[in-house]
Amino acid sequence: MSPIPLKVYITPFAEQGAKEAEKWSCDTAKKALNVVNTIWSKAKVAFVIKDCVIDKPLDMAKSVRNNDQRVLDVLSFRHKPDDFVHIYLVNPIENLSAGGASYQDSDPEPTSFVQWYGNDVANGRAWAHELGHLMSLDHVEIDYSNEKQAAQRSSNLMTKGLSMGRDLTNQQIGSVKGSKLVKRFGA
Numbered sequence: 066m067s068p069i070p071l072k073v074y075i076t077p078f079a080e081q082g083a084k085e086a087e088k089w090s091c092d093t094a095k096k097a098l099n100v101v102n103t104i105w106s107k108a109k110v111a112f113v114i115k116d117c118v119i120d121k122p123l124d125m126a127k128s129v130r131n132n133d134q135r136v137l138d139v140l141s142f143r144h145k146p147d148d149f150v151h152i153y154l155v156n157p158i159e160n161l162s163a164g165g166a167s168y169q170d171s172d173p174e175p176t177s178f179v180q181w182y183g184n185d186v187a188n189g190r191a192w193a194h195e196l197g198h199l200m201s202l203d204h205v206e207i208d209y210s211n212e213k214q215a216a217q218r219s220s221n222l223m224t225k226g227l228s229m230g231r232d233l234t235n236q237q238i239g240s241v242k243g244s245k246l247v248k249r250f251g252a
Contacts, residue, residue, distance in 0.1 A: 068113035069250045071098075072149035076140060076178075078130070078156055079122035088181040089154040091117035093188070100189020101196065104222060104231050108238040110247060112196065115149055123155075131160040133178075141176045150199065150246070152192070153178035175199045175246055190222070190229055197223050201244040202237055 073094050077087045094117055102111050123139065130136055140153040158180050177195040182188050204225035207218045220230045223237065233241075241247060 067251050068111040069246065070115040070149045071112050071152050072147065073114050073117045073152045073154060074120040074140075074144070075117065076120040076153045076155050077122045078127075079124040080126055082124065084122045085156060087119075088156045091119070093185070094154055096185040097188040097192055100186055101193045104190070104193040104233075105196070107233050108241045110200070110241060112150075120153075127159060130158045133161060136161075137176065137178050140178050151176040152195075155180050157181050157183075187229070190231060193231070194222055197237075197241070200241040200246050202240060 073091070075087060075089045075091065075094065078085045091114075094114060098112060098114060105111065120143070123143070125136070125139065136155075136158070137153075140155075141151065144151065153176070155178055161180065177192075177199060179188070179192045179195050182191055202223050205218050205221045205223045206225060208214055218224060219228065220232045221237075222230050222233055224230045
């Protein structure tokens with residue numbers, strides 16, 4: 066199994082030219098990726114950072130960062146296409162309900178951004194979740210009025226919201242193995 070190659074961009078924000086302090090570094094990215102690979106080892110899928118770049122700050126007003134689609138649009142158009150999966154690691158975004166966002170079928174490369182959560186486990190879990198979207202998985206919805214279902218699904222990696230779930234179902238593993246991304250890289 067070949068690991069899926071990632072090009073990681075540590076992307077700080079700026080507002081009106083004033084750069085904000087970076088939370089991510091290439092070292093913290095490697096630690097978070099260890100968590101990612103532990104989670105995805107259940108599906109026998111691995112990822113490797115082929116390049117880690119400290120990117121120029123993205124000058125974007127805080128008032129418009131709360132739209133994950135807008136943030137990913139801007140990030141994904143900053144770099145030339147290549148044969149890697151592009152991952153943008155950004156500082157926490159105030160009022161953003163998502164942990165990140167993903168474009169599974171970006172042309173030409175799949176891309177995601179993941180915001181900082183303060184520790185390797187939380188960062189890695191959010192990153193693994195976004196990679197799940199790149200490998201064709203949707204969110205798992207929970208009906209909290211159904212206690213049995215809620216108990217079964219609350220620990221799933223793809224649970225919508227800010228959970229710490231890390232589990233995968235056999236059906237999810239099968240979908241990932243048949244995904245375009247996994248087939249593309251022969252993972």
